[in-house]
Amino acid sequence: MRKLHFLLFTLMLFTACSHINEGERLIYVKPANVSRRVLLEDFTGQRCVNCPKGTAIIEQLLEEYGDAVIAVGIHGGPLGFKGNTKMIGLATDIGDEYYNHWQLEYQPVGLIDRHGAVNYTDWTKAVKDELAKVAPLNIMVEADVSGDDIHITVTATGTDGNTNGKLQVWLLEDGISALQTMPDGTTNRDYVHNHVLRTPVNGTWGEDISIGSDETKTFSMQQAVDAQWDTTQLSIVAFVYNDDGVMQAAKVKVINNIQQ
Amino acid sequence: MLLAVFLLNANAQDQTTGNKQPVSLHGTVQSDVLIPQNDHDIGAEKTDDVLTNTYVDLQLQSQYVDVGVRMEYLEHPLPGFERDFEGWGVPHFWVKGRLGCAELTAGTFYEQFGSGLILRTYEERSLGIDNSLLGGRLVLKPTKGVTIKALSGRQRRYWSWNKGLVSGADAEVALNEWIPSLGNSGTELMLGVSWVNKYEKQEDIFVDATHKLNLPEFVNAWDVRATLNKGPWSLLAEYAQKTQDPSFDNQYSYERGTTALFSGSYSKKGLSLLLQAKRSENMSFRSRRSMIGTSSFINHLPPFTQSHTYALAVLYPYATQLASGEWAWQAEAGYNFKRKTALGGKYGMNVKVNFSHVRWEGTTFYQDLDVVLTRKLTQDFKLLLMYMNQRYNKTVVEGEGGMVCSNIFIADGKYQFSPKVILRTELQYLATSDDQGDWAYGLVELSLAPHWMLSASDTYNVGETHLHYYQGGVTFSTGAHRLQVGYGRTRAGYNCSGGVCRYVPANKGFTMSYNYNF
Numbered sequence: 139m140r141k142l143h144f145l146l147f148t149l150m151l152f153t154a155c156s157h158i159n160e161g162e163r164l165i166y167v168k169p170a171n172v173s174r175r176v177l178l179e180d181f182t183g184q185r186c187v188n189c190p191k192g193t194a195i196i197e198q199l200l201e202e203y204g205d206a207v208i209a210v211g212i213h214g215g216p217l218g219f220k221g222n223t224k225m226i227g228l229a230t231d232i233g234d235e236y237y238n239h240w241q242l243e244y245q246p247v248g249l250i251d252r253h254g255a256v257n258y259t260d261w262t263k264a265v266k267d268e269l270a271k272v273a274p275l276n277i278m279v280e281a282d283v284s285g286d287d288i289h290i291t292v293t294a295t296g297t298d299g300n301t302n303g304k305l306q307v308w309l310l311e312d313g314i315s316a317l318q319t320m321p322d323g324t325t326n327r328d329y330v331h332n333h334v335l336r337t338p339v340n341g342t343w344g345e346d347i348s349i350g351s352d353e354t355k356t357f358s359m360q361q362a363v364d365a366q367w368d369t370t371q372l373s374i375v376a377f378v379y380n381d382d383g384v385m386q387a388a389k390v391k392v393i394n395n396i397q398q
Numbered sequence: 399m400l401l402a403v404f405l406l407n408a409n410a411q412d413q414t415t416g417n418k419q420p421v422s423l424h425g426t427v428q429s430d431v432l433i434p435q436n437d438h439d440i441g442a443e444k445t446d447d448v449l450t451n452t453y454v455d456l457q458l459q460s461q462y463v464d465v466g467v468r469m470e471y472l473e474h475p476l477p478g479f480e481r482d483f484e485g486w487g488v489p490h491f492w493v494k495g496r497l498g499c500a501e502l503t504a505g506t507f508y509e510q511f512g513s514g515l516i517l518r519t520y521e522e523r524s525l526g527i528d529n530s531l532l533g534g535r536l537v538l539k540p541t542k543g544v545t546i547k548a549l550s551g552r553q554r555r556y557w558s559w560n561k562g563l564v565s566g567a568d569a570e571v572a573l574n575e576w577i578p579s580l581g582n583s584g585t586e587l588m589l590g591v592s593w594v595n596k597y598e599k600q601e602d603i604f605v606d607a608t609h610k611l612n613l614p615e616f617v618n619a620w621d622v623r624a625t626l627n628k629g630p631w632s633l634l635a636e637y638a639q640k641t642q643d644p645s646f647d648n649q650y651s652y653e654r655g656t657t658a659l660f661s662g663s664y665s666k667k668g669l670s671l672l673l674q675a676k677r678s679e680n681m682s683f684r685s686r687r688s689m690i691g692t693s694s695f696i697n698h699l700p701p702f703t704q705s706h707t708y709a710l711a712v713l714y715p716y717a718t719q720l721a722s723g724e725w726a727w728q729a730e731a732g733y734n735f736k737r738k739t740a741l742g743g744k745y746g747m748n749v750k751v752n753f754s755h756v757r758w759e760g761t762t763f764y765q766d767l768d769v770v771l772t773r774k775l776t777q778d779f780k781l782l783l784m785y786m787n788q789r790y791n792k793t794v795v796e797g798e799g800g801m802v803c804s805n806i807f808i809a810d811g812k813y814q815f816s817p818k819v820i821l822r823t824e825l826q827y828l829a830t831s832d833d834q835g836d837w838a839y840g841l842v843e844l845s846l847a848p849h850w851m852l853s854a855s856d857t858y859n860v861g862e863t864h865l866h867y868y869q870g871g872v873t874f875s876t877g878a879h880r881l882q883v884g885y886g887r888t889r890a891g892y893n894c895s896g897g898v899c900r901y902v903p904a905n906k907g908f909t910m911s912y913n914y915n916f
Contacts, residue, residue: 156614156615156616156617156618156641156642157614157641157642158612158613158614158642158652160652162612163611163612163652164605164609164610164611164612165609165610165611165612166608166609167602167604167608167609167610168608169607169608185797185798186797186798187793187797187798188797198606198607199607201607202606202607202608203607217797217798241481243480243481243691244690244691257646257688257690259603259646259650259688260602260603260688262604262606262607263602263603263604263610266604266607319797319798323793323794
């Protein structure tokens with residue numbers, strides 16, 4: 139009998155010790171000490187039911203960390219939609235190329251400063267960890283549209299040792315109203331897509347950059363305006379990366395000099 | 399090398415001790431090879447020169463001790479497996495000792511408690527699933543009709559073992575061994591109870607930028623069940639419950655998980671009936687809470703939907719929805735009309751009707767009504783006709799696509815030219831206005847016993863793409879060897895087994911499959 143009581147007590151101990159009451163389920167964590175800007179590449183698709191959940195996490199991060207988090211929505215992959223005669227599609231061949239290059243397997247999935255695929259529920263932690271790291275360079279971007287072209291200037295200044303890698307410049311568009319499959323399986327035809335990658339400005343994988351400590355280099359480039367883009371909603375993202383990931387990133391809204 | 403040592407030791411022991419049961423070596427070899435080709439029409443890409451999934455199992459058995467290893471070469475696997483699946487090595491190694499009523503296993507092992515509602519570790523190579531445990535297991539049979547199991551281990555995930563610890567115990571009692579009146583009346587009554595515990599340390603899962611979840615480190619699950627067999631009747635009732643287990647699958651919900659199932663069958667010569675129902679909610683149970691994909695599952699729920707084999711009947715296969723929940727019902731009846739009766743005709747006729755329905759919270763996940771007639775028309779010709787009406791919620795199973803409603807018609811004829819020559823043909827048609835529209839399928843298969851089989855088939859999309867997915871193959875079998883070579887296209891789609899599915903991208907090329915058992 140005593141053995142039976144011991145056995146029952148042991149079983150109860152196992153089942154009791156893990157229950158977490160409703161008021162005890164959240165643990166407060168101090169926000170990250172921001173030392174740099176972080177690039178979050180969101181591999182998404184208009185036919186991807188869970189992708190709006192990833193977007194919701196991006197919005198939380200932007201609210202907490204503001205400009206320090208640079209999100210880019212890369213539409214493509216198996217759940218991307220390239221559009222038809224009736225509906226706008228945001229997926230591009232370049233989006234597919236990036237998706238395949240990084241050997242991604244599902245959507246939504248993110249690259250946080252290009253340190254490997256991260257499931258969307260882990261983005262907050264990965265961004266937080268990355269924000270605390272010190273970047274070896276600073277980047278500034280200026281961009282304005284006049285005529286049929288966007289004029290872009292990227293200035294990079296080394297701050298900590300030599301940096302060798304690639305400078306990548308992308309053009310993004312906000313406020314695109316287009317269909318999106320929602321987590322409940324329904325289709326929202328007027329879903330507002332932000333920070334959508336429209337095109338790379340300086341090639342799929344950017345251009346070489348080598349910069350020493352306290353050295354400053356300036357890069358100028360142009361991008362022709364596509365008739366489908368709303369020039370009031372465009373942004374430029376520039377970042378430097380190599381095999382160790384993204385070193386630093388910057389984002390600026392394109393100044394629209396076109397008379398409306 | 400390891401095997402050679404085992405062999406030498408075992409042989410030495412056998413010769414010196416003169417055991418009654420000689421030491422024996424058994425094994426299997428399975429190698430599936432694809433030499434892929436590009437095919438832009440179907441979206442097939444040549445990713446490598448040669449792709450192969452190759453397994454070699456070896457077991458050394460003796461009276462008291464068994465030893466086993468499995469080598470796997472998956473460095474360049476067939477299309478559609480998760481990236482972490484790639485690798486090669488010896489992920490299985492075990493030693494099993496038996497003494498009296500006890501059996502102790504150390505190393506890797508598979509186990510199932512009851513129907514698997516809280517524990518089922520198994521291997522399904524076609525899906526890339528191998529969730530074995532690395533640890534120890536003790537099985538005791540202390541008295542007649544009683545089996546007790548206890549185990550603990552870490553679960554395999556491709557080429558590593560998850561850090562979480564899975565432990566559990568199971569007891570089954572066959573009451574008919576203890577109660578003479580039950581045994582004398584031919585009644586078999588078995589009661590079982592199981593418990594599984596998963597330990598996994600805290601991790602940082604944020605709900606917003608400044609709050610993370612306080613996660614339970616221990617998750618407990620338990621299961622009770624009873625099976626009753628008497629004459630043609632067989633009944634199973636089982637209930638399982640799981641404590642708080644926030645995971646990616648359940649969107650980090652703190653709700654408990656439950657499953658209840660009932661299955662009853664009647665089987666007598668010429669007549670069979672099956673009726674079963676299952677309700678499950680929040681029963682995804684993995685050894686890694688943040689895992690996605692098909693790996694790291696500790697449990698498995700039986701699908702309660704008909705398992706089909708015909709190509710178009712499995713075009714839209716259902717995958718059990720562990721994470722959300724489902725109500726599943728299945729009813730099946732089979733009847734043999736005797737020969738030389740009005741309906742049975744000269745040679746008799748078999749009719750089977752199956753109905754499966756799966757839903758949750760007002761949404762139909764899957765429904766399947768199928769009728770199969772099998773009839774021998776002449777001494778040499780046997781015909782199977784099947785009609786199937788299917789509703790497949792593509793959004794639930796695949797993430798998008800809406801409800802696909804289809805009617806499927808199948809004719810399978812087998813003509814025996816001689817005792818050694820059999821020709822089998824299949825004609826199938828799937829009619830639907832959803833997804834990619836109608837499909838047609840044809841197969842010709844010639845068996846030349848005892849060694850050869852030749853086959854050719856084509857799956858054709860009538861409704862949208864108008865693409866042909868042709869396949870041709872030759873199989874040669876002799877003794878324990880079986881070699882199959884083929885060439886053709888495979889469409890993109892889901893490959894399912896037991897309600898678990900894997901997406902396979904389109905591919906094309908030469909295939910080879912070799913199996914050997916000894």
